[in-house]
Amino acid sequence: MSGSSPAARLQQLFEGHRLTPTQRRIAHSMVRRAGDVPFLSSVELAELAGVSQPSVTRFAVALGFDGYPALRRHLREVTPAGSVAEGGDDAYNEYQQAVLGEIENLRHLAELLADPGPIERAGRLLAASRPLPVLGLRAASSQARGFGYFAAKVHPDVRVLDEGGSMLHDRIDAARRAGASALICFALPRHPKEVVDALGYAREQGLTVVSVADSAFAPVAKCSDLLIPAAVGTGLAFDTACAPMLLGRVLLEAMCDGLPDVQARLEEFDTRAVARGLFVE
Missing domain, CATH: 1.10.10.10 (Winged helix-like DNA-binding domain superfamily/Winged helix DNA-binding domain)
Incomplete structure (x- = not known):
């Protein structure tokens, strides 16, 4: 070690x-x-x-x-x-400390990715699921939406579950009936009880749960088939989540490796975007 x-x-x-x-x-x-x-x-x-x-x-x-x-x-x-480090944190102001803390979180993530096995396994599971539910509530909702936005460019059926309530189990049921085999969850502190309950229900329905969480000891660990940790920054009034966001992009890359015609889908989107004038060049 x-x-x-x-x-x-x-x-x-x-x-x-x-x-x-x-x-x-x-x-x-x-x-x-x-x-x-x-x-x-x-x-x-x-x-x-x-x-x-x-x-x-x-x-x-x-x-x-x-x-x-x-x-x-x-x-x-x-x-x-x-x-x-010599001088300790006192050498930096609170804003610099927050940035340096996130840099350290990214270093830890880089060390974790030295073994690509879990990422590659997760990518295969996500690529094979039709549809692909993406769960993230409260603090993690932006992570789920960001992942879902890019995943939809290469995956034929992505369903973002970023709102809780009594309909959440219904939407998991609908995804399972449509053929979903896996679900990806972004879980960040503070961890909503509803997320833990939803993951337990998803597994009961036969879905394989892949989780991105702030720690291997996060509450969602007990109801995840594969958990990949990425620490959050705690130096500011509200947590920062650079490492979980980057890990989401890494999982997207691994998922692309298991999907057919990824390049053709991306080129088709670009062609339509130009025709519609979506972006300022």
Whole structure:
């Protein structure tokens, strides 16, 4: 693990452990502050995650350590010297820190994509689904709409589900009856309960669920067949989602590899756009 980033090492440490919701919250907070975690006390980590100090101790034991001090020693041993930038965050104003935080999220995503297997599998699942439902509510609705906009240029039947309510299950039913085999979900904090319920229902109806979420420990993990994480930025009043957006485009690219006549569809759209005068040249 020595050649990977602090966040990647933490993700590997958590893999294979059945964590409670509180423990997933601690894990998520640790990943978000991966460079600082080896130097935090149990009280500081508890405050960061919004949990009690005993919860942090139980979390360390759940990972196989005698307690939090043992976990922290382990993290310090595997953290390369100089991994924390000289000068710290104090060298930048809050706006710069937000941008630098997103750059770090994109670095983590790049490391995740070193193994293209999950992306390629997701691309095949999405390309094969006719129609293709795209779910995203509240904070994730813009991600779903953006994915759906571009996917519709190459996929014959894309159905964006960006509004909740009593009709959501009906629309999932309609997609399944029309032949859908998979659903892609964008799930960002704060996670609506309705999204978790909808994904559980989609799986009950036989759909394979592919999720893009802010963490491998997000609430949608329990009702996803394939989850690919991309962290959100938390440095501003409202979360930023550069990495989830880019991951959506990567999935579109992988989906195109599984669709026939993609180039012909794109050229046909361009021809019609010129004829209709859609864009200012």
